[in-house]
Amino acid sequence: MTNKTELENLFLRKKPVRLLMSLKMGHGKYVSVLAKETDCTYSHIVKLLNMFKRLGLVEFEKAGRVKFISLTDRGKELADAAEALLRKFSK
Template identity: 50%
Template structure:
């Protein structure tokens, strides 16, 4: 397998949790919307979001049965950092193509 095929986000990150975190950069969202945007099941999305909450990356706001998810200040910093890393990795991958 060539180096250009190995190098990429999958080599360093679990893609769906990264997508979930970076999807929240634009603002708060419902967990169901995050699940659809990241092509995950609702239960898997909630499980990952609960872990993010445990690490202080997101906060939940419940409105009845609906859960709104938003990044904390720390979560926003992490999401921006991941976005920067992903951008740099894609540039390296493009150079190898």
């Protein structure tokens, strides 16, 4: 295990951070795509997204049968902060 990975595991939970970064990189993704990108089960992503929504980090937009998920302004701020922290781990 690399020093970076040890620090990430020590200070951050991997799956929620991966989800946050995946949402930051794209606009209006849906749950199954996020599950693939973050290497999580569909049900785990739904659980995390519901938690994110409760915290005001994401918003859902329904288009037909599909729900698109995007970060709120607060979610973008948190994603930027998490990304900056991850960059520090890389040094």
